[in-house]
Amino acid sequence: MMNDIKMLTQGLANLEVFAATLESLATVDRNITVVTSDSRGSGKLTPFGQQFPKQIIEVGIAEQNLVGVAAGLASAGKKVFAVSPACFLTARALEQIKNDVAYSDNAVVLVGISAGVSYGALGTTHHSLHDYAVLRAINNLIVVAPADNFETEQAIRQAAALNKPIYLRFGKKNMPLDIAKRYTDDTDIPPQVNTDLLNEIRENLCFADISGGRQVSSVSQNFQFGKGRIVREGSGITFIGTGETVLPAFEAAEKLATEHGIQAKVVSMHTIKPLDYELIKAIASEGKPIITIEEHMINGGLGEATASFLMQNGFRNSFKIMGIPDEYTVTGSQNEIFNHYGLSKEGISKVALNLLK
Amino acid sequence: MDLILKSREYRKKILKYIYKAKAGHTGGSLSCIDILNVLYNDTMNVNPENFKSPDRDRYIQSKGHCVEALFVVLADKGFFPETDLETLCQYQSHYIGHPTRKVNGVEQNTGALGHGLPISVGTALAAKMDEKSYRVFTLLGDGELPEGSNWEAFLSASHYKLDNLCAILDYNKLQITGKNADVLNTEPIADKLKSFGWAVREVDGNDTHKLKEIFDQLPFEAGKPSFVIAHTIKGKGVSYMENQIKWHHGVPTVEQYELAISELS
Numbered sequence: 001m002m003n004d005i006k007m008l009t010q011g012l013a014n015l016e017v018f019a020a021t022l023e024s025l026a027t028v029d030r031n032i033t034v035v036t037s038d039s040r041g042s043g044k045l046t047p048f049g050q051q052f053p054k055q056i057i058e059v060g061i062a063e064q065n066l067v068g069v070a071a072g073l074a075s076a077g078k079k080v081f082a083v084s085p086a087c088f089l090t091a092r093a094l095e096q097i098k099n100d101v102a103y104s105d106n107a108v109v110l111v112g113i114s115a116g117v118s119y120g121a122l123g124t125t126h127h128s129l130h131d132y133a134v135l136r137a138i139n140n141l142i143v144v145a146p147a148d149n150f151e152t153e154q155a156i157r158q159a160a161a162l163n164k165p166i167y168l169r170f171g172k173k174n175m176p177l178d179i180a181k182r183y184t185d186d187t188d189i190p191p192q193v194n195t196d197l198l199n200e201i202r203e204n205l206c207f208a209d210i211s212g213g214r215q216v217s218s219v220s221q222n223f224q225f226g227k228g229r230i231v232r233e234g235s236g237i238t239f240i241g242t243g244e245t246v247l248p249a250f251e252a253a254e255k256l257a258t259e260h261g262i263q264a265k266v267v268s269m270h271t272i273k274p275l276d277y278e279l280i281k282a283i284a285s286e287g288k289p290i291i292t293i294e295e296h297m298i299n300g301g302l303g304e305a306t307a308s309f310l311m312q313n314g315f316r317n318s319f320k321i322m323g324i325p326d327e328y329t330v331t332g333s334q335n336e337i338f339n340h341y342g343l344s345k346e347g348i349s350k351v352a353l354n355l356l357k
Numbered sequence: 358m359d360l361i362l363k364s365r366e367y368r369k370k371i372l373k374y375i376y377k378a379k380a381g382h383t384g385g386s387l388s389c390i391d392i393l394n395v396l397y398n399d400t401m402n403v404n405p406e407n408f409k410s411p412d413r414d415r416y417i418q419s420k421g422h423c424v425e426a427l428f429v430v431l432a433d434k435g436f437f438p439e440t441d442l443e444t445l446c447q448y449q450s451h452y453i454g455h456p457t458r459k460v461n462g463v464e465q466n467t468g469a470l471g472h473g474l475p476i477s478v479g480t481a482l483a484a485k486m487d488e489k490s491y492r493v494f495t496l497l498g499d500g501e502l503p504e505g506s507n508w509e510a511f512l513s514a515s516h517y518k519l520d521n522l523c524a525i526l527d528y529n530k531l532q533i534t535g536k537n538a539d540v541l542n543t544e545p546i547a548d549k550l551k552s553f554g555w556a557v558r559e560v561d562g563n564d565t566h567k568l569k570e571i572f573d574q575l576p577f578e579a580g581k582p583s584f585v586i587a588h589t590i591k592g593k594g595v596s597y598m599e600n601q602i603k604w605h606h607g608v609p610t611v612e613q614y615e616l617a618i619s620e621l622s
């Protein structure tokens with residue numbers, strides 16, 4: 001008999017997958033250029049720097065210059081990844097992002113690392129809880145927060161090919177290999193993920209469809225910018241997460257199923273802008289409650305973008321925005337901050353049960 | 358207590374609390390501690406009693422990541438009980454990995470580099486506007502010099518003739534990725550600052566007596582802001598940490614911790 005306990009495969013930090021994917025791309029494309037601001041270590045790019053010394057530019061601790069220089073490089077035909085902690089990149093260099101990248105249409109891939117509250121007890125200076133809000137208010141910029149290793153690898157490969165201004169946001173914590181793929185005891189669980197995975201990515205073997213064996217094709221139909229990804233089916237309630245909140249949303253869904261027999265749909269809304277209105281419309285039409293969950297202040301992020309669409313299109317689903325409230329952020333590790341504000345299995349399922357009352 | 362002994366005690370405490378918290382910026386805290394020691398125990402007119410007074414001297418730490426050095430000195434000065442530091446970086450503690458005004462004695466919230474100097478210029482400018490005699494001291498990291506905001510502030514400080522402002526560069530020549538000279542060269546720093554209208558002095562920044570002599574000469578020139586290039590060693594005082602980039606934010610193991618304490622005793 002099939003064991004119905006489904007398991008996620010523990011993967012690596014999205015940040016590590018990002019760096020390995022860039023190495024794979026740089027091997028075949030000498031135009032791939034990384035720009036850093038004393039951030040190569042935190043971006044896991046030390047091996048990249050050793051392997052491709054001519055494809056990495058260091059500007060020192062100067063994020064405004066980082067983005068300006070990246071825009072210039074892009075205008076001259078380089079495929080530029082500007083890599084810096086999300087907090088500094090999207091606050092310090094905001095005007096460069098707005099004018100030199102988005103407005104001037106220079107195809108820079110802005111990579112915000114250690115995003116959200118990944119830096120934990122380093123405090124508010126190091127948190128980026130404003131980036132969705134400020135970047136959503138800038139025309140001609142795609143805003144993406146991949147949830148798992150699969151989405152990360154796809155986002156990097158597709159961003160490199162896109163030739164448009166785009167912002168990608170990564171955390172530091174280990175994430176599942178692919179939240180949409182779960183394995184029972186007696187199915188073929190992919191090999192425990194370790195650094196071999198990084199080597200495979202470096203060798204250009206994408207794990208786009210891992211359950212069906214590794215594929216050499218580098219682009220998966222299951223990931224497209226602007227198209228949310230349903231990672232768990234369910235018709236009782238919908239959780240829309242993004243980035244590192246998709247995992248607790250998924251865990252909350254499993255908890256509700258086991259303890260209350262409620263099936264929650266879970267969406268990885270990896271692209272915050274342009275938002276997948278088609279998918280939100282389909283979900284809202286089911287008439288069930290919707291909860292958005294983000295590692296961002298509740299002002300101006302995924303939740304408010306979703307609410308705005310629902311309101312203006314006549315949907316009256318019961319609805320809740322979960323995120324970091326507009327207050328002096330509690331101090332602690334990323335986990336402690338998540339738990340404090342209910343961005344956890346317990347917190348999300350509690351809010352869900354309340355909405356379903 | 359003699360300044361040299363104090364520095365040694367401070368170094369041990371920096372290591373103690375980083376070791377306990379399992380987090381912290383070790384190398385840079387050890388490089389700048391002698392500067393904080395002299396400022397707080399000799400040069401500056403600031404203490405828990407006058408901290409609310411508008412006439413106190415101000416210390417603003419632009420290289421906020423080296424908060425352990427600041428917290429240890431503030432505790433020693435009596436701004437808060439040292440036992441508070443047992444909660445460093447813990448859930449709901451105000452003692453986080455960067456200076457915040459939730460902690461008594463901290464003037465400004467820093468942590469994003471390149472912010473301390475512009476704020477200091479504003480504070481020094483207010484003293485001039487109000488004809489007050491307090492002074493403003495700012496500690497800069499050498500890695501943060503490339504931030505454009507510093508150079509904007511260098512311009513405004515000399516333009517407004519802020520001889521009540523003293524910026525001290527903790528010149529340990531290293532940042533996260535490597536040597537400043539390899540990451541982004543900022544030399545010749547003294548010439549640049551002079552051409553920006555500052556009065557510049559250089560000193561051994563790990564020698565408390567030489568630091569005291571230099572700070573006793575402030576302002577170096579009437580009508581000009583003062584810039585001290587303090588040549589320091591990152592990780593100073595612990596043999597295996599000195600000049601090693603891996604100790605930028607390294608946490609010692611128990612053996613390493615004990616070795617460090619014995620070297621400092």
Ligand SMILES: Cc1ncc(C[n+]2csc(CCOP(=O)(O)OP(=O)(O)O)c2C)c(N)n1
Pocket residue numbers: 037038039061063088092382384385386388420422423468469470471497498499500501502527529531532533591
């Ligand atoms: C605006 C900004 N960019 C990047 C960082 C991340 N960061 C923290 S410390 C550091 C290196 C600082 O080097 P330096 O100023 O030389 O400090 P020290 O070596 O004295 O510790 C960096 C890049 C930051 N805190 N703020």
